[in-house]
C-alpha cells in the first residue's frame with residue numbers, strides 16, 4: 778500500500794461591508810443590501826479557502842500570489858485566483874481531502890445559500906460537494922461582525938499526497954510563477 782503524507786492549512790479573511798448589494802460570497806451572488814469592499818471582488822470566503830490551501834502546501838499566501846498593488850488584480854474574480862492557487866498546490870502532487878469553512882456574518886441568514894456555496898467551491902476545485910462543508914455564525918450583535926461592519930471567513934483544509942512526491946518543494950513553484 779502506498780504511504781501518504783497529510784498536511785493541514787488554515788485561512789482567515791476579513792472584508793469591510795458597505796451599503797448596496799449584492800453580496801459576493803463563496804463564488805455565489807447573494808441578494809443583500811450590503812456588499813463587501815476590497816481590491817478584488819472581495820469574496821472573503823474564497824480568499825480564506827485560497828489561503829488554507831496555500832498554507833497546507835507551504836506555498837505562502839494569497840497576497841504574495843496576487844498583490845493588491847497589481848492593477849491586474851483589481852476587481853479580479855476570486856474564483857479565478859482560487860483556481861490558479863489550487864493548480865499550483867495540485868502541481869506538487871497534493872490532493873484536497875476536505876475543506877471546513879465558517880462564515881461570520883450578522884445577516885442575511887446563509888442557510889438557504891450554504892449548499893450552493895459548497896457546490897460552487899467544489900466545482901472550482903474539482904471536488905465533490907460532500908468534501909466541502911460551509912457553516913455560518915453571527916456575531917450576536919457584538920463587534921464588527923455583529924454590527925454588520927464586516928464579514929469574516931475561516932477555513933481549514935486537509936491535503937494528502939503520495940509520500941514519494943514529498944521531494945517537491947513549495948519554493949520551486951512559487952518562484953516559477955512570479
Ligand code: MG
Pocket residue numbers: 790791792815819820821824
Ligand atoms: Mg480578502
